[in-house]
Amino acid sequence: MTFFDNILLGLETALSLNNLMWCFVGVFMGTLLGVIPGIGVLAAISMLFPLTFQLEPTAALIMLAGIWYGTTYGGSTASILLNVPGTPSSAITALDGYPMAQQGRAGVALLMTTFASFFGGSVGIILLMGFSGTISQMALQFSSTEYFALMLLGLIAASGMSNGAMIKGLIMVCLGVLFGLVGSDIYSGARRFTFGLVELADGIALVALALGLFGISEVIASVGKISAKGVDPDAVRFKAMKPTRDDMRRSWFPMLRGSAVGSFFGTLPGTGPSIAAFMSYALERRVAKEPERFGKGAIEGIMGPESANNAADQTAFIPTLALGIPGSATMALMLGALMIHGIAPGPQLMSEQPALFWGLVMSFWIGNLLLLVLNIPLIGLWVRLLTVPYQWLFPAVLMFVCIGTYSVNNSGFDVLLVAFFGILGYVLRYLSFPAAPMILGFVLGPLMEEHFRRAMLLGRGDPMTFLQRPISASVLFITLCLLIWGVYSAMRKRSAGS
Amino acid sequence: MIQNARADIVAGLLICAVGSIIVIYAYGNYPMGTLRRMGPGMFPAGLGAVLSLLGMVLALNSWRSLQANASHDWPPVQFELRTVGLTVAGVVAFAVLLRPMGLIPAVIAVVSISALSDARNKPLGIAVLALILVVLATVIFKFGLGLSFSLIAWNWS
Structure with missing residues (x-):
């Protein structure tokens, strides 16, 4: 099949009425939850995760992806209007977006971020279409040895890049892997760490872990801290959205640079939209002729990061879909969704499930277009949602979490697990342990064990097998460099502090 | 949230203890197998050992920084x-x-x-x-x- 056949197949799949509808639902719900402060991307995806179980895999993934970039967009809305970032990846947008809103230019800022998001997203999609094929072709030759090395790299990178100390990230990864091992051992069938509970024989449900760690603990952390603020609805009327010619002129290059930065950081393991947005902001400030305008409502300061985080959103799918190795917690959830639907992720995905792969890719475009069309008229609605007091919203969030978790397996035990992981998540958050690496460890853990054991079997029990194959040896070398760099920068920070 | 050396010592020691318990539990309950044919206990036991080590490093590190810098105080964020x-x-x-x-x-x-x-x-x-x-x-x-x-x-x- 040629490239164009693939695109046609993708369009056909993505434009089917059913998939189109779920794409719309995903984008809409994602934006809605993204606008609500205190609900991040991970919480939003895990809250809506159970809904996708009733769908066929393609529709489920299309909807989850829609939730993801919808949340990113909704997060920027809250950033600009309230200076309360709805999601971490849009925290940077608040730096210049909120001053713009204070100057009565909220409408312009919202409209322009929508364009920037669409632009960045499109660049990411084109790269995804171009590179996935090549990478997955290459990956077809990988054996368990390479997979283990790549997963190790992904986990270590994720623990190092998240904010805070690398050692805490590593601890969280290990804990995540351990939770992932609960249940029946794939080789021997032995039940591990189930403590005699029948409910744990199939392992801990991903939904329960994700909703506890992100849903419940985020709610606990924000109760009593967030109060609704008044927003002037007039600032976001359609008439107030028209950007000046100066705004347009200033926006082109930040959008291009932001997309490049975002695409790059999206593909790397452990980095993601938040880091991409941050880097893009730093870059814009450095290349600006008048850097003193930044922080006071410079439009470059929102266009760069907004195209960067959306480009990163899309390119993060490259390693996830082409290799089956997620680089971030969000991608780990996507992968989890695939596996729950019985689809093995990996390089063979593109050749075995072309309709799913290309349908998903083309749906990104349609979803981004929907975002553009949907949000211009709906900005008013999002603004009104921001004025609903948080003390009424959070019990509703908890209710949806409970019903959602229960509905996956019709299991009250899973709801109890949510409560358990909620407490654990809050305690870990309190002790400033990052929660995201845990999800990554949880999803990758069982796969890693499987590949490790298979590699050792093929290598006749000699651990040197990991160093004898060139690809795995170089990946392990990079991993080691990352570890050394982490230790070095921690030591430098300490000596600077004392 | 909080960056606190004393809390980190406690957390590190706890993690260290959890790791050790996992090693003992896996060793006592599941067959280890050989390096070539690993049993269900090998991977968890190894992981528990790594976890235990990481916890120890965290505790020691924080203890050293507490010695070097006495101004660390209890967290400003209240446990709700x-x-x-x-x-x-x-x-x-x-x-x-x-x-x-x-x-x-x-x-x-x-x-x-x-x-x-x-x-x-x-x-x-x-x-x-x-x-x-x-x-x-x-x-x-x-x-x-x-x-x-x-x-x-x-x-x-």
Whole structure:
């Protein structure tokens, strides 16, 4: 099949009425939850995760992806209007977006971020279409040895890049892997760490872990801290959205640079939209002729990061879909969704499930277009949602979490697990342990064990097998460099502090 | 949230203990196998050892920085015991009540118990909120998505 056949197949799949509808639902719900402060991307995806179980895999993934970039967009809305970032990846947008809103230019800022998001997203999609094929072709030759090395790299990178100390990230990864091992051992069938509970024989449900760690603990952390603020609805009327010619002129290059930065950081393991947005902001400030305008409502300061985080959103799918190795917690959830639907992720995905792969890719475009069309008229609605007091919203969030978790397996035990992981998540958050690496460890853990054991079997029990194959040896070398760099920068920070 | 050396020492020691327990538990309960043919216990035991080591490093590191820098103090962020307790109690109540009593009582329980954790919520407001959410949950999940739970029931067995 040629490239164009693939695109046609993708369009056909993505434009089917059913998939189109779920794409719309995903984008809409994602934006809605993204606008609500205190609900991040991970919480939003895990809250809506159970809904996708009733769908066929393609529709489920299309909807989850829609939730993801919808949340990113909704997060920027809250950033600009309230200076309360709805999601971490849009925290940077608040730096210049909120001053713009204070100057009565909220409408312009919202409209322009929508364009920037669409632009960045499109660049990411084109790269995804171009590179996935090549990478997955290459990956077809990988054996368990390479997979283990790549997963190790992904986990270590994720623990190092998240904010805070690398050692805490590593601890969280290990804990995540351990939770992932609960249940029946794939080789021997032995039940591990189930403590005699029948409910744990199939392992801990991903939904329960994700909703506890992100849903419940985020709610606990924000109760009593967030109060609704008044927003002037007039600032976001359609008439107030028209950007000046100066705004347009200033926006082109930040959008291009932001997309490049975002695409790059999206593909790397452990980095993601938040880091991409941050880097893009730093870059814009450095290349600006008048850097003193930044922080006071410079439009470059929102266009760069907004195209960067959306480009990163899309390119993060490259390693996830082409290799089956997620680089971030969000991608780990996507992968989890695939596996729950019985689809093995990996390089063979593109050749075995072309309709799913290309349908998903083309749906990104349609979803981004929907975002553009949907949000211009709906900005008013999002603004009104921001004025609903948080003390009424959070019990509703908890209710949806409970019903959602229960509905996956019709299991009250899973709801109890949510409560358990909620407490654990809050305690870990309190002790400033990052929660995201845990999800990554949880999803990758069982796969890693499987590949490790298979590699050792093929290598006749000699651990040197990991160093004898060139690809795995170089990946392990990079991993080691990352570890050394982490230790070095921690030591430098300490000596600077004392 | 907090960057506190004393809290990190405690956390590190706890993690170290958890790791050691896992090693002992895996060693005692699951066959280890050989390096070539690993049993179900090998990978968890190795992981427990790594975890234990990481916990130790964290504790030692924080202890050293506490020695070097005495100005570390207890966290400015309060541990919200009331919020944690009430939110989690709400979720647990839902889990316990759903099967024997049905969706409506379970939703009322989770909404009203968790709503108490915010002092701004008054009894009347909570009642109205619970009513709205009961209707919403019934319409969306029971009639909209057709999920299989009874709205109201009585079967404690």
